[in-house]
Amino acid sequence: MHRHLSSFTSMLLVAILVAACGSADKGPAETALKAAEEAINSAKGEASKYVPDQVSSLDSALAATREKLSKGDYKAVLSEAPALTSKAQEIASAAAAKKAELTKSWEGLSSGMPRVVEAIKSRVDILSQSKKLPAGMSAETLAQAKAGLSEITQQWTAATEASKGGNLMDAVAKASSVKVKAAEVLTLLKMPVPEALKS
Amino acid sequence: MVEKKDPWAIPDIGPETEEKKSESGADAFDATQWHEVKKGETLWKIAEQYYGDGNLYQKIFDANRDVLKDPNRINIGQKLRIP
Numbered sequence: 001m002h003r004h005l006s007s008f009t010s011m012l013l014v015a016i017l018v019a020a021c022g023s024a025d026k027g028p029a030e031t032a033l034k035a036a037e038e039a040i041n042s043a044k045g046e047a048s049k050y051v052p053d054q055v056s057s058l059d060s061a062l063a064a065t066r067e068k069l070s071k072g073d074y075k076a077v078l079s080e081a082p083a084l085t086s087k088a089q090e091i092a093s094a095a096a097a098k099k100a101e102l103t104k105s106w107e108g109l110s111s112g113m114p115r116v117v118e119a120i121k122s123r124v125d126i127l128s129q130s131k132k133l134p135a136g137m138s139a140e141t142l143a144q145a146k147a148g149l150s151e152i153t154q155q156w157t158a159a160t161e162a163s164k165g166g167n168l169m170d171a172v173a174k175a176s177s178v179k180v181k182a183a184e185v186l187t188l189l190k191m192p193v194p195e196a197l198k199s
Numbered sequence: 200m201v202e203k204k205d206p207w208a209i210p211d212i213g214p215e216t217e218e219k220k221s222e223s224g225a226d227a228f229d230a231t232q233w234h235e236v237k238k239g240e241t242l243w244k245i246a247e248q249y250y251g252d253g254n255l256y257q258k259i260f261d262a263n264r265d266v267l268k269d270p271n272r273i274n275i276g277q278k279l280r281i282p
């Protein structure tokens with residue numbers, strides 16, 4: 001009986017110790033998670049614009065770690081929170097790099113594309129005044145070029161507005177579709193396609 | 200069929216001295232179309248080639264006023280901007 005009691009006491013002590021240790025991890029776990037949340041929130045502003053997929057993935061990981069905190073799995077939180085903080089810093093760097101890349105792309109497009117559009121417009125205007133179209137060009141081809149020019153003009157306006165609104169991703173995406181359409185129209189008009197529109 | 204008389208026909212007077220150099224290669228967005236004048240060509244004929252209508256020769260002349268002083272005088276080898 002005495003032996004059984006002793007064994008029970010030992011087990012109880014172990015259980016209390018484990019619980020005490022777990023409880024001791026609670027504060028550090030909360031602190032670590034808070035630091036991770038702060039790092040993520042700080043990175044989110046720009047990162048949501050430039051690397052939204054990575055932000056979404058990080059949000060999911062944060063939610064999973066929060067869940068572990070609420071379930072008392074402090075050791076897991078202590079293990080995962082620093083990784084979340086590191087990932088937030090990586091994402092902030094990735095967003096800055098993407099922003100720089102998009103800014104460079106936009107600068108090139110915004111200085112070059114208006115000249116391409118102007119060249120197309122000039123040719124369409126002249127051909128519209130022609131009494132007879134050049135060899136190999138039908139009225140239908142010219143109509144297609146005019147429709148293409150209209151589409152290009154609208155898309156370019158939308159790209160410029162997106163840029164002014166700070167949405168470089170959208171601006172570059174729209175400008176890239178203008179590039180593709182402009183190359184098509186130049187080909188229809190039998191005009192040379194600039195190098196920048198071939199890539 | 201008699202070809203329409205070209206009012207801007209000029210004799211072959213040799214290579215152009217004020218050749219407009221192509222800007223291609225320097226600017227990846229340059230969509231300028233250039234035409235190198237060949238023997239017997241006139242602005243009228245060039246306008247016919249690119250626009251289908253020789254009457255539009257003035258458009259080419261206007262775009263090349265930096266190198267052309269007279270629409271009747273273009274020279275072999277001269278590079279003209281086609282707007």
